[in-house]
Amino acid sequence: MKFNTKTRYALRTMLELALNEENDEGVFQKDIAENQVVSVKYLDHIIASLKAADLVENVGGKKSGYKLTRLAEEISVYDIYRAFEDELAIIDCLLHGGKCPTKHLCVMKDYWTGLNQSIRSNMESMNMKELANRHISVNDK
């Protein structure tokens, strides 16, 4: 039961962009890599996924910085999770088409469904603006 490192790095990347929301020039990939202590090459993959999910864009042409595509307030933790994973399904039988061999009505599936929903709601209700605000209040004395 772990989140993968890509999702974690992506969250921190998005946090940096949220903190620079007002900066029209965006943030350079290489600066993010440096701040997050991750190789530029690895960050390549992470940013590629974020772009594919339409969460970030580069403001100018090829050599420009990145910005969020929408307000930090409108980007949830779950949005970022979804850039790397399918819909949250903590066990396979929650997936559409997931099969279950038990013959009787499955009380375990009901339990998992509730837990799954609880985790998802938690991620959906936290947004990057709130995280950025918390970061500022904790770090800038």
Next chain:
Amino acid sequence: MKFNTKTRYALRTMLELALNEENDEGVFQKDIAENQVVSVKYLDHIIASLKAADLVENVGGKKSGYKLTRLAEEISVYDIYRAFEDELAIIDCLLHGGKCPTKHLCVMKDYWTGLNQSIRSNMESMNMKELANRHISVNDK
């Protein structure tokens, strides 16, 4: 973000034992395997872990059935999870000794800590007696 199949099978195994709490002869491994549509050999591993975690025991000698070691009400979903995994830590930096390369105070870690706690509380607050009761009310018309 998935629970593994061992934990899932273990939950269903424990549910069967909880449903047979009053049955002093216990439940045979081979009957569980048949009901859960899993090979006896694979169930071997699962039951071995449950025994190691002191959640089940066999009532007689070698060829006897299994019973819960304590009341179903006193066994939580998290107890069963813990028979197969270390303490829940949805990201590594939540572990004791987990390191984090960020230089500033980490607001992400606080977020993950909260989510981790929420998941854990959910699993701790559901017990096998409650699941068994639900099973009965859903299946026995």
Next chain:
DNA sequence: CTTTTATCCTACCAAATTAGTAGGATAAGT
């Protein structure tokens, strides 16, 4: 206009984890 540099894009890969199977020992019941 050449060199540098930052992003973009596709492969590849080693290590770890997962979800089992296999083989046989042990011991109890018939």
Next chain:
DNA sequence: ACTTATCCTACTAATTTGGTAGGATAAAAG
């Protein structure tokens, strides 16, 4: 004596994870 159910240790194929490598592209700097 034979069958059968649990016990115990290995092994393994497939998938996932967490990256690295190489090079293309394009903009900017000199």
